[in-house]
Amino acid sequence: MARKMIFADTSKCTGCKACTVACKEWNDLPAEKTHLIESYQTMKDFTPKTWTYVTFIELYRNKTMDFFMRKAQCFHCGDPACLKACTSKAISKSADGLVVIDQDKCIGCGYCAENCPFGVPKVDAVRKKAYKCTGCVDRVENGLTPACVQTCQPGALQYGEREALLAKAKERLNEVRRRYPRARLYGEQEMGGTTYVYLLLDAPEVYHLPQHPAVPVSLTLWQDVIRPVGTVAVGGAAAAVVVGVLGNLLRGGYRREGGPPDGGERRSAKGGKK
């Protein structure tokens, strides 16, 4: 299956939050008490009951106010740091690009949460499992679009083949740039190309997104260098011990010693000098 993509055109987002509601409905996530964070934003971060929410940023420039709204959820990276960090093989990537946490395999260690450059996965302290947006993998694999895409009224979310949708996104970018010269696509190249690709109206920093998200160097060092080299080193130490025992046997070390040691509690009649 060719890689799919969700095009999140923030220029069309009206901040209605229907995506949050649709997500909750499909995934059986109950409503929870919300608080006003800033502007019209009512969620500060993901919770076990809320896997997607809309961030609102108000920017005042040249006596005009701009709303920068963005639906936040897992980006579903092409090169996911969470998958690399997981020591339980609980995170997998589907052929069409969705990154999913297997709840049965997850032990809630939180390595994924610490290594995601976007801070998406969280550990549910009660269930001791990591959670995040599944990309509605159970819908997508049955020929449906993700619930958020399905419900989006202004058409800010579109689902389709990556190649075709990227071309469409670039066309749209050209239009939007007339009004927002700093607009850009975010996720085309980042993290190996993310499944959710955004058309942002301004620089990523304005949206509190990392400018250059990357798999942490510490994670690559850990999984690709320290773990394999360390395993070989420990195996090498064990092999050296085997060689040492054989060497001592061959050189007669055990015979020279005159039997097992006795801690000097008994006087041994015979025994090597060394």
Added chain:
Amino acid sequence: MAAEDRQGKGSKSSAAAEQDRVLRFTRGERFSHWVHAISFFLLLITGLGILSLWFRPVLSLFGGVQAARVIHRVVAVIFVVVVAAMFFIGDPRYHWEWLKSAFSFSKADRRHIGAFPKEFFGGHGEYPPQGKFNGGEKINSLLTIFGSVFITLSGIVMWFRGSFPPGLVRWAYPIHDLSMFVMTAAVIGHMYLGLLHPDSRASIFGMLNGYVPVKFAQSHHAAWYNEVKSTGNRFHL
């Protein structure tokens, strides 16, 4: 912790036996060694079960993954606090002198390290008389000291990760694992020399009842043994 520690098999410590063996490790030293050793292995097993799916089934011995995570933390506190406390209570002098000796390498120590590979594999290397800890043991001590410090610091960051910046928490994982690999490789060699190597395995008694055979002391720690015999000072760097 009496410096002149005579516990052990009381009935056997007759005058004749005393001539054959010499006290190397006091009760306090042995206590710290075994607290460190036992907690290290418990931490290793519970940690490997989290780190690797290959070891994961072992965690069922501890009551499952979540129980193992709690045990790992409880044992970690013992690993750090008990051994650290031994540097201040009881008779801590020998702990500090061990620490000092690990950081002071003499020419004799360096020569011993040069001869170490040959000795390790059953050959006979030439080296000058060694102190209470020979060059190889000092290397093992250093690996243990630095391994313990780094695994403790990174472990604190991992345990209380909400209180540290993500950039620091991310580095704690590779540091924790690197320390583990270094100490595991070291302990494999350490156990071989203490339990299996014909020339050095008599040293295990120093960690069991405190005494090592005089013959062993003379051939492996001659400088220390002569000091003990002539001055009664059982510590010699």
